[in-house]
Amino acid sequence: MARRRKGRQVDGVLLLDKPYEMSSNHALQAVKRIYFANKAGHTGALDPLATGMLPICFGEATKFSQFLLDTDKTYIVTAKLGIRTTTSDAAGDVVSEKPVSVSEEQLAEALDFFRGTTKQVPSMYSALKYKGQPLYKYAREGIEVEREARDITVYRLDMLRFEDDEVDMEIHVSKGTYIRTIVDDLGERLGCGAHVSMLRRVSVGQYPRDKMVTLETLEQLLADAKEKDITPSTVLEPLLLPMDTAVSELPEARVDSEMAGYLRHGNPVLVPGLSESGLMKIVIEEENRFIGVGLLNDDGLLAPKRLVVDHDTES
Numbered sequence: 001m002a003r004r005r006k007g008r009q010v011d012g013v014l015l016l017d018k019p020y021e022m023s024s025n026h027a028l029q030a031v032k033r034i035y036f037a038n039k040a041g042h043t044g045a046l047d048p049l050a051t052g053m054l055p056i057c058f059g060e061a062t063k064f065s066q067f068l069l070d071t072d073k074t075y076i077v078t079a080k081l082g083i084r085t086t087t088s089d090a091a092g093d094v095v096s097e098k099p100v101s102v103s104e105e106q107l108a109e110a111l112d113f114f115r116g117t118t119k120q121v122p123s124m125y126s127a128l129k130y131k132g133q134p135l136y137k138y139a140r141e142g143i144e145v146e147r148e149a150r151d152i153t154v155y156r157l158d159m160l161r162f163e164d165d166e167v168d169m170e171i172h173v174s175k176g177t178y179i180r181t182i183v184d185d186l187g188e189r190l191g192c193g194a195h196v197s198m199l200r201r202v203s204v205g206q207y208p209r210d211k212m213v214t215l216e217t218l219e220q221l222l223a224d225a226k227e228k229d230i231t232p233s234t235v236l237e238p239l240l241l242p243m244d245t246a247v248s249e250l251p252e253a254r255v256d257s258e259m260a261g262y263l264r265h266g267n268p269v270l271v272p273g274l275s276e277s278g279l280m281k282i283v284i285e286e287e288n289r290f291i292g293v294g295l296l297n298d299d300g301l302l303a304p305k306r307l308v309v310d311h312d313t314e315s
Contacts, residue, residue: 007038010233011059011308012240015204017212018046018054027215031056034218035236043068043204043246049091052201053212060308061243064293068246071205072155074172077196079183081165084193086139087125088180098192100165107162110189111169114182115157119149123181152177166197206248213239243308244281244290253280253294253302260284260291268301279305 014035018027024045032040035058043055043065052075057065082100085092122128124139128147138145153174161168171179180196187194202209218236225232253276259269263282274280274296282294282302292307 007032007036008233009059010035010037010040010237010240011061011243012057012237013061013243013245014056014058014240015207015212016054016056017214018051019215020051021048022215023048024054027054028056030215031218034222034232036232041065044073046201047089047199049089049196050199050201052199053204053207053209054201055204055207055246057243057246058240059243061246063306063308064243064246067250068204070175071249072172072174073177073201073205074156074170074203075179076160076168076170076198076200076202077179077183078198079167079169079186079194080197081167081187081190081194082192083195084184084187085195087195088123088184089125089196089199092125092195096193100192102190102192104162106190107159107167110186111157111159113189114186115154117151117153120152120178120181120185121149122147122176123178123184125180126178150176154182167194170202207241207245211241242290244283247279247281247293250279250281250293251276253282254285255282255302256285257287259302263291263294263302263304264307266304268297268299268303270300271302274300274302282307 014031016027016031018024024042028040028042037058039062040056040058041062043057046052046054055068081102083097084095086095122135124144125136128135130138130145135145154171156172158170159167160170179199183194183196221235222232225235253271253274255263255269255271259271262269277296279293279295282291283289284291290308293305294302295305297303
């Protein structure tokens, strides 16, 4: 007999502003407890020393978390010039210290190298897995693993401030891009070394920055609700974004309720006028309700790929 999950059914996406020096998993568990949710997962870990946007998917929204993992991100970072560390951030041991004698023109020229599509070798202190284990575990044991360079794209790189030995930048990058590797490589190009002293993720895909919520805010809302004898969900759930926001960049396939019934039973359907290739988000026309994602098959039929379970109508 399957063990019943502890917690209640919550569906949606929360944009958590992850605090400094907290692991992404710790933040996830804290939020899951606040919402008393039976299922939740984050979409792309942030280092403990990094802050900012950590989308947390609840319930049925976890089925679409991969789309957020695969989307682009934007960061604000401070690079500390003159000091290179083992981890390319402030948590690592110092590898080298060199005097900083860099002009703004030299910095601008070095930064231009990183714009566009380039190759990047992932850091040994990344969460990228090798033989089932994250690279940082090998690094902590002093084991160096050969990593293959991967294509990354820096869509935008703006220098916000250059003062003494610090450079503030805002960087919009493709999935799988390691900001601290960019900073480490920048230091090497400048000949003085560099590491990340501050990192903040300010956006994931199309999610707005102003929708981020701090852990302190959530805890205060929960405490206030309990003090006033209010059901916590009435103040917490309005902070959730709809689960289809995770697939907002996909083209839309609109179906009627009859087609939706076939799709929910695993059957492909013919949707007149549909010619998009690749994944599509499926919406029931009459209710304007998102029910999942599908794929146009070789016969030109819309086949279900990942659908939402309607818990309200489950028997």
